[in-house]
Each structure stands twice: as structure tokens, then as C-alpha cells.
Amino acid sequence: MPETIDFRVPNQVPLGEVVGIEARVNSEFKSGLEEDVTFTATFSTSSGEIDTVTETSPETQAVNISTSWSPSGAPRETTVSASVELQYDDESSSTLTDSRIVQLVERVGEDTIVADEGTGNSAASSLSEFYQDRTDFFIDDIVYDPDTPSTITGRDNASTIVFEYKNPNITVDSSARFVKHDIIGSKTLRQKVGKDPLEISVEGVCYRDTARRIDGLRYAETGTIRADRFDGSSVDVQFASSTTEPLEDGSAVDFTEVNELFSFSLELTETE
Numbered sequence: 001m002p003e004t005i006d007f008r009v010p011n012q013v014p015l016g017e018v019v020g021i022e023a024r025v026n027s028e029f030k031s032g033l034e035e036d037v038t039f040t041a042t043f044s045t046s047s048g049e050i051d052t053v054t055e056t057s058p059e060t061q062a063v064n065i066s067t068s069w070s071p072s073g074a075p076r077e078t079t080v081s082a083s084v085e086l087q088y089d090d091e092s093s094s095t096l097t098d099s100r101i102v103q104l105v106e107r108v109g110e111d112t113i114v115a116d117e118g119t120g121n122s123a124a125s126s127l128s129e130f131y132q133d134r135t136d137f138f139i140d141d142i143v144y145d146p147d148t149p150s151t152i153t154g155r156d157n158a159s160t161i162v163f164e165y166k167n168p169n170i171t172v173d174s175s176a177r178f179v180k181h182d183i184i185g186s187k188t189l190r191q192k193v194g195k196d197p198l199e200i201s202v203e204g205v206c207y208r209d210t211a212r213r214i215d216g217l218r219y220a221e222t223g224t225i226r227a228d229r230f231d232g233s234s235v236d237v238q239f240a241s242s243t244t245e246p247l248e249d250g251s252a253v254d255f256t257e258v259n260e261l262f263s264f265s266l267e268l269t270e271t272e
Contacts, residue, residue, distance in 0.1 A: 002028060003026060003028050003086065003094060005024070005025050005026075005082065005084055005096035005097070005098045006023070006024040006025075007081070007098035007099065008022045008023070009021040009069075009080050009102055010102065011102060011103065012103045012105055013071055014104075014105055014106070015071055015072060015073065015104055015106050016070060016071075016072065017070065019068065019069055019070075020068055021066065021068075021069050021082070022065065023041050023043075023064075023065045023098065024063070025062065025063055025065065025086070026060065027057070027086050028088075029059050029060045030059060030092065035058070035088070035089035035090075036056045036057065036059075037057060037058070037059055037086055038055075038086070038087040039056070039063055039065055039084055039086055040052065040053075040084065040085045040087070041054075041083070041085075042082070042083045043067055043080070043081070043082050044083075045079065045080050045081075046078050047073070047078065050067065050069050050080075051068075051069075065084065075104055075105055075106050077102070077104070078101075079102075080100055080101075081097060081099035082097065083095060084096045135227055135228045136162075136163070136166040136226075136227075137163055137167060137168055137170070137204075137225070137226065138160065138161060138162050138163060138166075138225075139160065139161040139223050139226075140160040140161075140223065140224055140226065141222075141223055142159045142160070142161070142217070142222075143220065143221045144158075144216075144219050145219050148219040148220075152216040152219060155213070159223075161210060161213045161214065164206065164210065165205045165206065168202050168204025168205075169203045169204060170229045171200070171203075172199070172229070173198065173200075173201075174195070174198050174199075175195070197271070198269070198270035199267075199268075199269060200225070200235065200268040200269070201265065201266070201268075202268065203265045203266075204264060205247060205261055205263055206262055206264050207259050207260065207261065208259070208260040208262060210264075211262040211264060214266070215244060217239040217242050217266075218242070220239050221238070222238055223236075223237060223239065224237070225237055235270055236271045237268040237269060237270055238269045239266065239267075240267040240269055241266075242264065242265065242266050242267070243265045244263070244264045245262060245263050246260065246261075246263075247261040247263050
């Protein structure tokens, strides 16, 4: 009988619930004496190892190796696999593997929430966990014109703007430059000759003091914006324009924050 593995795991597993997973493995008949074979099974997902289990069984007799699994994170698809090493008494060994794609779902009452195709790129189980390792949006290394009023340059940390609401909407517009060559008797050749700077729009909410600092960017020459939205988590920019507007009618105080809230927008251009 040849070596075989049959990995068994449910096709759909609710997040937070405990399910059993099992690998049924057959070994070869090698010694002729029905010696024991040691099976070392490692169960894992694309996020990491679940468990390692060791069993023994006589040659050619199937062994069921099982463990339990309680997935966490967001609804998504994940690959669950079993890798089993067979160690024979004659010191020979081999490894068998099998895997299954499992859909992780969330149960809310009688409803089942399934991730849409293409989502589920985070294993976080809460918003705080999702954001805890992210680079908060802020602006620093601001360089002001020489004629900037001292009321702006004299502020504490004048070269930095920190945002209390740390995840604004960021829109990036990118494009490349091309030239066309008309070739007689052939089709037109389009040749890439460079790229245009990124055009970046930022919209969010801030407090009054932050709004004042944003207003002062009209005197700024350059600065650096930092967020995970960008490769390298930062982009050096020039400040094209900014807008700040009371979020509450008549600058009314937001009674949840006990502070004046403003919406803001920034138009930025990448410096080359």
C-alpha cells in the first residue's frame, strides 16, 4: 500500500468557534515485520502554525491524527494545511502534505457574514487592533517662507501638524508622461518619457488649533506627509491649497468632544 494522506477540515468555519481538523495517513510496508511508524503532523494556516501532534502506528495501518482549531480575525478565506513526516524503523522517512481553502465567517444571531471577494486582507478582530500598527497621518518637516509671521513659526512644534482624528480620507492621482512618434509606413509609437508628480487630496476632521495650523500652510514651501497609504509611509510635498470649515453649524461645540470641530481638505503635489 502506498503512502497517502487525506486532510479533513470543514469548508466553512465560524470565527471564534472550535472545530476539529484531522489528517488520515497511511504508511508503506517496508520492514516486513510490521514495525511501528512515527507520524509527526504539523497543522497550520497562512497566518501561522496551529498545532504539532505525534502518533505511532504499525506499518500499513491508517492513523487518524487530529487537533482543534479556533480561528480569529476578520471574515476571509484562508488556506489550512497538514504536513506529516513519517519516520520508519529502518531510519527512512518521508513527508506528505495536503491543504484546503477554508472560508472564515462571522455569525451574528442567525445571520452569517462572509467576506466579499478581494477583501479580508487583515487578520484584525477589531478596529483598534486594525489600526494599532499603522502609521498615523501627520505632517512634519514643514519649511516656511522667510516672510512667514512669527505667530506661525513661533508655535511649539511649528514644523509639525498632528491630527487627533488620525485616519483621514487620502486620494492619490498618478500619471505618466508620453511622447508620440509618427513613423511613416508603420503605426504610431508611444514612448514613456517620465512620470508626473503625485497629486494628493486629504479630507478629514480636526480641532480648532489644528485648523489654525492648516491655515498657516499657505506660507509653507514644502513638508512631509506620513501615512501607511504611501510606499515607504511618507511623501515629500508642496502645499497647493487648504480649506478649513466648521463641522457644526455656526461653529457650535460638539458636545461629544466638548471642542470645536472643523472639516479640512488639503491639495498637495509631490516634490521631485
